[in-house]
Amino acid sequence: MQSSNDFRDLGNNEFTGELPPSFKELKKLWSFGIRGNNFAGPIPKYIANWENLEQLGLMGNNFEGPLPTGITLLTNLTYLAVNGLTASPRRGKSFTLPDVTKMTSLNSLTLRNCSLTGPIPDIIWQLPSLSYL
Template sequence: MNNLTQLMSLQLASNSFVGNLPPDVCSGGLLENFTARSNFFTGPIPQSLKNCSTLFRVRLENNQLTGDISDALDTYPNLNYLDLSYNKLHRMLPARIAQYNNLTLLRISNNNISGALPSELGNMKNLNVLDLSTNHLSRGITKGLAKLKALFELSLENNEFTGSIPPEIGTILTLRSLSLSKNRLVGPIPKQLGNCIDILSLNLSGNELHDSILVEIGSLRSLGSLDLSGHSLVGEIP
């Protein structure tokens, strides 16, 4: 692809391609849209993408890509959409991911990411969707996420998070979907979640929460799906 120096959009989705992604995919330095989802690509994400300051949209989900997640991430000032889900990327999320100031969707679910969530994630002010589910993330859920005031969807289920649910999450009034299920979270359900009056789906199942179901949860007028199964909750249902 060395000769495609004027290439601005490359879409290879939903085929049966195998092997590595093209190493010179951004040889012209003009690429804005790179979609290669739902194939059988293996190996690391090409280093040449790090020269693509023009990238706006990257969709590489549903492949078998491997390597250190931090090697796949660099400063793409215009990046708006990044989906790397359903691959085999590993190691820790780097703090520099917060440099994606224009990112509205970040989905890296179903990989092998580990370690703690960087608090710098809270600096991604335009983020609407954050999906890091089904990885090996651990330690506490950072309070820095509360700074994501444009967030619609927060999915952290099926990880290894410990500690309590940060009450600060209840200050994200834009939330429509919150899933923290299948972790190792303890303590009560924070009453501040009752502030998220427009939330449609709330899934806290499969943790070790206790105490009663708060009256505030019962006042979530838009709630269409609530899953609190698998805890030690007591008392009456409000």
């Protein structure tokens, strides 16, 4: 059973700017939700170090893409929701989905309006737990 200290829901506030660098210390998180704010900039690479993370909700912000490739190291992740990844001159106009092969626990994946291009990778259909796409 997870303790409440390992859960952060900062959703539906009016936070702005980039996610603080100090958040990299939140390594025991199992759930992190910041839906409905105005966070901007890139999704921090340090999220890949949150090894216990099971739920990651980033929708309703103004992040720049792409998804950090390290996010695929979160093998306990069951829920990933991101929308509105915008292109920027320094990050490119479109992105491809990182290799999600190791994300076998993932059962819900939302990537809405994320400037993704190319074919949907075949591995998506092979994720054993995926029930919502």
